[in-house]
Amino acid sequence: MSKVAVVFWSQSGNTQSMAEAVAEGAGTEAIEVSSFSAADVANYDAFAFGCPAMGAEELESDEFEPVWNECVPELGSKPVALFGSYGWGGGEYLDTWKSQAEDAGVNVVSTVICNDAPDDDALSQLKDLGEELAQ
Numbered sequence: 001m002s003k004v005a006v007v008f009w010s011q012s013g014n015t016q017s018m019a020e021a022v023a024e025g026a027g028t029e030a031i032e033v034s035s036f037s038a039a040d041v042a043n044y045d046a047f048a049f050g051c052p053a054m055g056a057e058e059l060e061s062d063e064f065e066p067v068w069n070e071c072v073p074e075l076g077s078k079p080v081a082l083f084g085s086y087g088w089g090g091g092e093y094l095d096t097w098k099s100q101a102e103d104a105g106v107n108v109v110s111t112v113i114c115n116d117a118p119d120d121d122a123l124s125q126l127k128d129l130g131e132e133l134a135q
């Protein structure tokens, strides 16, 4: 079994609900990004990072993005899933995030996006994702 880190930032709880579903599937607890750092990356085999669309189709810049940026060089070829919730856009921020991650060498294995709160289908998909990451 792989040890999975599910690391998230959430303002109003939607991305947190997504993170908790991934963590449930992976048999672990979701970790708020404020409690995670690049030094922790070595302790895990696979990752799911979650952040909603903030700014103008951007990652949350005060807490999430600095930690994400410092983790990127440490991730190596370990599998990484990206997920998050958006409100009124089309979820473009996640496409941008994925592209930039791949350009930086991150092994992005999956992305999951939800409009506002995850519905039952999305929660099921997220739980499956957690199970896959933990295999």
Ligand SMILES: Cc1cc2nc3c(=O)[nH]c(=O)nc-3n(C[C@H](O)[C@H](O)[C@H](O)COP(=O)(O)O)c2cc1C
Pocket: 009, 010, 011, 012, 013, 014, 015, 016, 052, 053, 054, 055, 056, 057, 058, 085, 086, 087, 088, 089, 090, 091, 115, 116, 117
């Ligand atoms: C300051 C701010 C900026 C936002 N910017 C975007 C955006 O650019 N595109 C978008 O689709 N939604 C945007 N949203 C909506 C959030 O992504 C959406 O409400 C999401 O469900 C919040 O997730 P959370 O509950 O995990 O915080 C923004 C919300 C806030 C508060």
